Amino acid sequence: MQRQGLAAAAQLDKLVAIPVELQQHLLELYWQWQNPWNYVIHKGAFMESFRAKILLLYESEAPTITTVQAACILALRIMSDGKEALGWLYAGNATRMAHNLGLHVDLSDWTSRTPMSPEEVEARKVTWWGCYVVDKLFALGLGRPSSTPKMSITCSKLRTDGDEEYTPYAPNSKLSFQEMEAIITKADVELRSHYGALPSYLRLTASTQTPMMPHVCLYHVQYHAHLILLHRPLML
Known part of the structure; x- marks a missing residue:
């Protein structure tokens, strides 16, 4: 299924080629802004493999952790485009695939018996709890029932000693502080003058x-x- 999805995605690449620089820029924006707000993806595990809608279509029959992550991100993206019902369907799809993979189950007693590395176990937890939050966001925002009953969850909570979610945002402006201050002061004066001249x-x-x-x-x-x-x- 993954090979079929990659082949279909490769056909798309012939039509739309995204420069590597733009890919890196978009990823950095995601790590600095989206991931801290809704921690769905374990950065280290994600960067080791490195595409989404067309892949999701093929991979839903044999999902992986990456498939669940893609469905979560698509759910949020579609919701932000004003398509709440469709976003909710993607969120439900992500939750069911996560259950299918057993991401909600605690694997601490199985780590020594499986070939999973500690990073893989952590990636499973990050994906599960990110999926859980997305499900709760849709349930609260749309008044729909949750797809993740607490009684079925044994997965342990995330570590708090990682630094992935604390990536600082560093403005990259070529303007000096004095130039920026002058621009802001001018705009501030114009805004306040406009506000002070409002009709009754x-x-x-x-x-x-x-x-x-x-x-x-x-x-x-x-x-x-x-x-x-x-x-x-x-x-800042």
Whole structure:
């Protein structure tokens, strides 16, 4: 199944070739932003093998840990595109494949009897608990039943001494601090001037008797969010 999936993916490569530099850049963004938020992939194990929708189609019949990881990421990606129902289906697919592989089972007593390395055992745990979190996110967000009952889980919790989830984000700007400060100051002045010149019907009122229109409330939320984001580079 994996060979068929790789062959199909190879046909796609003839149509869309992603430069190695872009691949590395996207991976770094994933390790620094997505993986710390939703820890699904064990970085070391992932980097040893190194593709997703077309592979998932073929590998669902004979899934591997990588297949479960791909389904989790696709579920989150599809949900972020506004397709919650389809994302939920991918999350359920990931959960069932994880159960099929026994990722929810504690293997501590079996490590000495199996050819699994400690890294492989840790990769199984990372994948399971990441899959568990994705399932709970969809259950809470969409009001759907969870696919991971606690009574069936014996897999131990993740280690806290690893450094994969603590990859620091380092801004890579060629601007000097003085140049960045000047740009931010100018934008801050323009934003505040615009905010101070708002017409009365867009201003917030201190009266609790006057109902606030949703679009006015959202406007002020967006304004303050922009201020926070504007000054964030100076906070890092």
